């Protein structure tokens with residue numbers, strides 16, 4: 597492949613914005629990727645910032661869901677276990693604890709699967 601702007605010179609890479617071939621003279625390096633010099637430097641910079649931000653956000657969201665899942669899971673197990681142990685003494689009140697525990701376990705699994713979607 598040859599440079600889009602100099603058809604006789606072989607290209608060293610593609611502009612990230614317009615995907616045209618660039619020779620060493622036409623290529624500008626923006627954020628570690630190539631761009632048409634004086635044409636698409638700003639566009640490529642904005643593209644790179646956008647993808648970097650998206651990667652950062654999806655990673656953060658995914659780990660927040662996992663953290664919630666662990667938290668809900670632990671508290672859910674605590675409530676369910678407490679209710680089961682205390683059932684003999686507390687009766688209906690213990691059932692109430694077990695129900696909260698089961699609800700938290702449900703919330704934990706919902707968060708876990710939601711977090712996996714973001715990976």
Ligand SMILES: [Zn+2]
Pocket residue numbers: 611612613614615616631632635636
């Ligand atoms: Zn370009």
Ligand SMILES: [Zn+2]
Pocket residue numbers: 599600601602605618619620621622
């Ligand atoms: Zn060129």
